[in-house]
Amino acid sequence: MVTSRAAARRTAARAAYLTSMAACPTHRVLDRMGERWVSLILKELACGPRRHGELARAVAGATQKMLTQTLRGLERDGLVARSVTGSVPPRVEYRLTPLGASLLPVLAVVTEWSERHIGDIDAARAAYDAGTPRERAR
Amino acid sequence: MVTSRAAARRTAARAAYLTSMAACPTHRVLDRMGERWVSLILKELACGPRRHGELARAVAGATQKMLTQTLRGLERDGLVARSVTGSVPPRVEYRLTPLGASLLPVLAVVTEWSERHIGDIDAARAAYDAGTPRERAR
């Protein structure tokens, strides 16, 4: 049937696009940086090495699971280094690698833009939300 | 019981933290930029105004739903402007606002870092993945 062929073609096109998108460096990095706890952890580690427990306290909103999971991801990408000394009790320390440190200026640029324009965004939101119920008195 | 009190305290602390994090400008912006289709749409609109259908073709991986949803979000934040002319057939055009355009340099910084270091990341991943099965021959 013609219709299902067209649908299949669209699906295929999407799959191909999805693949190429997954390979896009910018998207991959943005994906990581956008993860819920990444920017917080990066900022904390920017101040110096931290033990697991210290990070847990500093980033109090994250559950232990998410903290570990996020750190593993950052470690895998070579942004964070993990070192263990002693095994009872274990003493684990996380610190930024040079690669991770090189990301800080980028984060700083984002931060600067954000703090400068968050007011504009909030204003736009307020305006949008106020005007949106346009059907209200129809 | 003591235990449940401690648990409650932790939960409360988390809730408070979550709130303050949601208010953090950097986190809010990173959240948006990290959304699946935002960077693609922004890059496409950087080239000039686009109609809905044009965007749909350019960002072929997104479903119509996600495209509209993402555009609405960007519009609400004042990053993108939407203008309608005619209603049958409708002609809708999206373009960057000055605020949205001011975000492009930030995106460019991220892009530059990403393209420069994606190789390092991939290398780190390969090394990590190769070394991880450390228990393999135990």
Next chain:
DNA sequence: CAGCATCCAGTTGGATACTG
């Protein structure tokens, strides 16, 4: 053409409990 509504699968992330 642009977009909304509905349904639904897959993923994310939180709570909890246990181990070396």
Next chain:
DNA sequence: CAGTATCCAACTGGATGCTG
């Protein structure tokens, strides 16, 4: 102390069909 494992609720995003 650091980390793993399990269970499960909530959200995200995709497929599909309908409207002005």
